[in-house]
Amino acid sequence: MDELVERELTVPDGIEDVWESLAKPEWLGEDATIDLREAGDVRAGERTGFVEEVEAPHRLAFWWSAPGEEATRVELELDETGSGTHIRVTESRPLAILDGRDLAIEFGGMSGGPGPMALAGALR
């Protein structure tokens, strides 16, 4: 099971302009950066991660995590509409993490904290 958050936004700008704006990621945070190539660095505030997939100007997928938090996957999809660009963003936590957490809860009781962060740890 994936835990998934999805948001959408339509703007009157052309798809190339939106893509360019994604690459100047002030919108992700004051000192945010995204190196828009496969395995490029992602930084936003205390979050760090890497780009998984780039398909300019349509798709960007990256993984990130804040210190001590589970890694999550973000995917941005851009689609041209008649009068602008439709942006769809999803952020998800993968199954492996859920399984780990469920185990921790089983062993640690219901008040148990977050479980092993195997994937987040592997990313660091």
Place this chain on the structure above:
Amino acid sequence: MPAADPADAVFAALSDGTRRSLYATLGERGEATATDLARDVPVTRQAVQKHLGTLAAAGLVATRREGREVLYRPTPAPMSEALAWMAEVGAQWDDRLAALERQLARGRSVSA
């Protein structure tokens, strides 16, 4: 657990006000029978039982037998944490997309 996506079952189970209040009551009590719970909500014991079945199918409650009674208890940790995560991350993306929208608008006024 249901065969379909467990998240769908959880959201469907919690989309009903009576079930949410049953689930909250169970959370306060820790463990209760359907009869106990029927005293706290304005529906019949039969209706309570049906709602508990839906919560159980979504993995939100577990049961055990004690003598002639069936006791229900909440299994809140995995799912309440999941719901909290989705609410928090959703709010973060609302902010980020609003910022992206402002950033694009600034770009338009510069190039205009």
